[in-house]
Amino acid sequence: MTLTRSAEILEQHRVSGKAPIGDHIAVQPDLFLMPEYAISLIEAGLDALGGPTVSPRRILAAADHFAPPATIERAEILSRVEQIIDRYGWTGVYRRFDGICHQLLLEDERLTTGSLVVGADSHTVTAGAKGAWAAGFGSHDLLYGLVRGYMWIAAGPAVAIVIHGSFSASDVFGKDIILECFRILGANGFHRRSIEFFDHTDNGLTLDQRATICNMVVDGGAANGLFVPESYEPNSTAYEQFTRIDLGNLVPKLACPGSPFGINDVDEFVGTSITQAYLGSCNSGRLEDFAVAARIVRGRTVHPGVKAIAIPSSRSEYLKALDAGHIRDLLAAGFVIGHPSCGPCGGIDKGILGSGDICIATMNRNFQGRMGSKDASIWLANPAVVAEAAITGRISRPAAIQDQ
Amino acid sequence: MKIRGAVTWLGDDINTDVLHPSRFFSLDQLTVRDGLQGMDGPGGSVDRIIIAGRNFGYGSSRETTIQSLTLNRVRAVIATSISRIFWRNAINAGLCVVELPDPRPLNGYDELIITLPGAAISTPDGKELASGSPLDLYDLSLLESGGILPWMEKGEPLVQEPS
Numbered sequence: 001m002t003l004t005r006s007a008e009i010l011e012q013h014r015v016s017g018k019a020p021i022g023d024h025i026a027v028q029p030d031l032f033l034m035p036e037y038a039i040s041l042i043e044a045g046l047d048a049l050g051g052p053t054v055s056p057r058r059i060l061a062a063a064d065h066f067a068p069p070a071t072i073e074r075a076e077i078l079s080r081v082e083q084i085i086d087r088y089g090w091t092g093v094y095r096r097f098d099g100i101c102h103q104l105l106l107e108d109e110r111l112t113t114g115s116l117v118v119g120a121d122s123h124t125v126t127a128g129a130k131g132a133w134a135a136g137f138g139s140h141d142l143l144y145g146l147v148r149g150y151m152w153i154a155a156g157p158a159v160a161i162v163i164h165g166s167f168s169a170s171d172v173f174g175k176d177i178i179l180e181c182f183r184i185l186g187a188n189g190f191h192r193r194s195i196e197f198f199d200h201t202d203n204g205l206t207l208d209q210r211a212t213i214c215n216m217v218v219d220g221g222a223a224n225g226l227f228v229p230e231s232y233e234p235n236s237t238a239y240e241q242f243t244r245i246d247l248g249n250l251v252p253k254l255a256c257p258g259s260p261f262g263i264n265d266v267d268e269f270v271g272t273s274i275t276q277a278y279l280g281s282c283n284s285g286r287l288e289d290f291a292v293a294a295r296i297v298r299g300r301t302v303h304p305g306v307k308a309i310a311i312p313s314s315r316s317e318y319l320k321a322l323d324a325g326h327i328r329d330l331l332a333a334g335f336v337i338g339h340p341s342c343g344p345c346g347g348i349d350k351g352i353l354g355s356g357d358i359c360i361a362t363m364n365r366n367f368q369g370r371m372g373s374k375d376a377s378i379w380l381a382n383p384a385v386v387a388e389a390a391i392t393g394r395i396s397r398p399a400a401i402q403d404q
Numbered sequence: 405m406k407i408r409g410a411v412t413w414l415g416d417d418i419n420t421d422v423l424h425p426s427r428f429f430s431l432d433q434l435t436v437r438d439g440l441q442g443m444d445g446p447g448g449s450v451d452r453i454i455i456a457g458r459n460f461g462y463g464s465s466r467e468t469t470i471q472s473l474t475l476n477r478v479r480a481v482i483a484t485s486i487s488r489i490f491w492r493n494a495i496n497a498g499l500c501v502v503e504l505p506d507p508r509p510l511n512g513y514d515e516l517i518i519t520l521p522g523a524a525i526s527t528p529d530g531k532e533l534a535s536g537s538p539l540d541l542y543d544l545s546l547l548e549s550g551g552i553l554p555w556m557e558k559g560e561p562l563v564q565e566p567s
Contacts, residue, residue, distance in 0.1 A: 021562060022541030040431060041467050045553055077431060122465045122489055138467045138493035140552050147556070152542055156488075187459055192488045221462055223488050259417060259459075346426045346464065367421040367463060374422075 002235040004158035005228045006194035009133040013116040015150045024152035031110060032142060033119030033127075034061040035101045036081045041139040043084055052088055052146035059146075060108060061085060061094040062101035067341035070349055099314025099340035102126040102282040106211060107316055113229055118145055123282045123364065128214035128226030129207055133194075135224040156192040156223050157240040159185065165248040166202040170401040172250045173292070174209030175284055175362065175382035178216045179253035183263035184243055190220030197227045198234050201247055208288040215283045216364045219260045252385050252397055255366050257377035266385055270396045273305070274379070276359040277390035278371075279330075280311030280338070281345045284362035284383055287320045293387035294326035296398050302334030303393030309351045311338035335390070347372045360389045405520040405548060407500050408528065409453035409479045413511040414442055416457035420490070423461070424469040436468045437475035452476070453516050455507045456483040461490025470497045480518055482507045482525065482536060495543045498551035502536035510534070520544060521563075 003011065010027055018026035032054060039061065046052065052059075063082075069075040085094045095104050102123050105111055113131030117124060120142040127134035137151075145151040161181060181195070195217045199205050205213075210227050217225030228234075236242050254269055256262035279285065279293050290312060302308040310330050312318035318340050321327050327337060336351075344351030345363045353359055353376035361371075366378040379395065388398035428439020443452075454473070460483035461469070470493045473481075480500035484507060494501045502523045510516060510525065510533060517526050521544050523536035539547065545562045549555035 021545065022543070024540065024542040037429060037466070048553075049556060073430060073432075120465060122463065136465045136489055138465050138470070138489065138496060140467065140496040141492055144552055144556065154540065154542070187485065191485055218489075219462070221459065221485070221487055347421070348426055365421070365463060367419045369425050370421045374425075 002238045004194060004238045005196050005226060005232060006133050006158055006224060007155050009114055009116055010153065010155055012114065021152060023154040026150045027116060027153050028150045029118045029145060030058060030115045031105070031117045032059045032146060033101055033105055033117060033121065033124050034059065034142060035065055035121050036063045036078055037065045038120030038139040038142065039081045039084055040077045042143040043080065045140065045143050046146065049147045053149055054146050056090050056093045059090055059093045060101065060105055061090050062098065062104055063096045064100045065342045065346070065348055067097045067339065097339065097341070099317070100282045100342055102215065103286070103313040103317065106130060106207070107314060118142060118151060122218045123215055125218045125222070125224050126211050126215040126282055128224055129210035131227055131229055133224055133226060136218055156194060158194040158196055158238065159189060159241045159243070160196050160198060160234040160239040162198040162200055162234055162244045163205065163247065164200040164244060165246045167250065168248045169251060171252050171382070171384040171398050172247070173382040173384065174205065174212035176250050176253045177209070177245060178213045179255055179263050179380070180245055180250060182220055182255065182260050183253070185220065185241070187221060187261055189241060190217065190222045193222045193240070195222045195225035197225065199227055199230070206288060208286040211286065212284050216260070219364050252382055254395070255380035257366055257379060258368055260366060260380065266381065266395060266397050272395040273393060274358045274360045274389050274395065275305060276307045276309070276353060276357055277386050278309050278344060278351060278359055278361035278363065279383055279386055280309070280313065280343055281361070281363040282313060283364040285311055285313035285317065287317050287324070289362060289383040290317070290321040290326040290330070291324065292401060293383045294329035295401055296384055296387040297333035297335070297391055298329045300333055300391045302390050305393045306390050308335040308390040309338060309344070310335045311343040312340050314340050333391070344371050346370065360386050360395060362386050407453070407480045407518045408515065409451040410515050411511060411513055412443060412452050412454050414454055414456040417459045418442070418456050418461070419459065420461060420463035420466060420469045424466070424472045426464070426466065428472070429466060429468050433471070433475060436471045440472040440476050443476060450477065452478045453480045453482060453518070454478055455510050456481065457508070458484040459487070460485065461487040463487070465489045465493065467493055467497070470494055470499060474499055482510065482518070495546050496552040498547060500547060504534055504536040520547065
């Protein structure tokens with residue numbers, strides 16, 4: 001039987017001479033992704049087991065959740081983590097306040113098509129945008145891998161999604177593709193699956209769009225999501241399910257508050273008032289997202305009832321958005337620009353929601369309490385819809401977006 | 405291996421942000437313990453088994469969520485579907501996880517016993533109620549050792565292949 005691309009990558013990284021344990025096979029990851037909070041949880045365990053045996057060449061560590069720290073405890077956790085970084089010789093592969101680790105990995109030349117990436121953060125799946133098998137784990141799974149050099153992983157069934165055609169509307173993006181996948185597959189279609197995307201579009205999806213798509217598969221419950229190389233054809237016998245998405249039919253989507261599976265067209269909720277708009281996160285805080293938001297807000301002013309926040313996903317994306325004038329456009333319109341980090345996503349940093357707040361965000365999670373109060377609500381949408389809502393104070397589709 | 409606990413029902417879509425909001429992320433165990441949401445009081449005095457519906461444990465990979473459960477003496481989770489990352493984190497911490505298509509009827513019992521590896525679920529007086537998804541040999545080996553750290557320290561022993 002033909003292997004799925006995910007199974008093929010796992011097979012290529014299999015450790016010879018190690019028999020499977022149940023459904024689990026031993027694989028040697030190429031890259032270990034470690035955000036600071038996750039490192040802090042395994043300090044004692046790593047020390048007790050004699051420290052990592054894996055070369056720093058296979059590690060990327062980042063301070064991105066507490067970047068910079070907002071509380072005394074987080075400042076102290078970061079100090080401890082930086083002592084660990086020094087102790088294990090990771091200084092050269094540690095990025096402090098340079099952006100969200102998932103974006104830093106996409107920018108890292110060590111990540112290539114066919115890489116096997118394990119990360120101590122759920123959104124590690126983002127690296128599938130470059131064709132890697134990449135999945136999130138807890139800190140202690142990473143500890144095992146760092147000490148042993150390999151990890152035990154069980155492959156799940158795979159789902160093929162063929163994306164074809166070209167966008168017919170100017171306000172439709174990668175975010176709408178992944179939200180459409182949520183609508184089509186539902187929770188059962190994602191649960192522990194590998195989601196494999198075949199880009200058969202007329203113009204090809206950009207890396208930024210692919211990153212937005214792969215980033216969110218974990219929020220549906222998938223193990224990983226990846227873009228399959230162009231030379232591969234979807235073989236229907238290898239996949240549990242096979243779906244096609246025609247970009248020509250796609251309109252802007254919303255994930256309604258509470259669950260990523262509550263997908264509707266923006267058109268069905270036009271006029272819904274919001275109190276906050278957030279452009280950013282590892283899902284959609286890249287140059288293309290900033291470019292489209294800047295075009296929408298240029299020469300206009302943020303609605304007085306809206307707290308508008310924009311956070312580039314990395315220092316490098318920030319600099320590019322700055323050079324292109326996007327940051328100026330957003331600032332002039334009334335947005336607050338935060339430093340590249342996880343920001344309010346995860347309820348961690350500035351931009352937290354209070355009771356009664358209604359936020360529209362380019363993030364990946366709209367769970368109750370995700371951004372702070374459990375009595376706030378979060379809508380997920382593409383950057384154009386979020387930018388338009390920041391200006392009008394209500395959910396709507398922007399007028400046709402011009403290239404310049 | 406048997407796991408016994410009092411039943412606590414938590415419902416559908418109990419993701420990690422609902423269960424243990426990130427503001428309770430801490431290296432201080434009391435902060436982590438007291439951040440557990442939706443249970444009847446912190447620092448439980450009895451062993452418990454959580455019964456939940458679909459999409460349990462979706463979201464973050466933060467291990468503090470699992471810590472908050474074990475610190476509150478939760479010994480097992482039985483749910484319709486459990487997220488892959490939550491599942492691995494639970495096993496790594498010695499917390500038993502079982503998937504069962506419809507666990508709701510179990511909510512009618514005060515106390516349950518899970519017998520591994522078959523994940524047979526029964527009452528303390530031996531009435532058999534249901535069988536969950538049998539545990540994989542890898543998961544079972546870690547659980548028998550008490551989690552991934554003790555498993556490593558013991559030289560990674562494997563339990564007898566389930567028959």
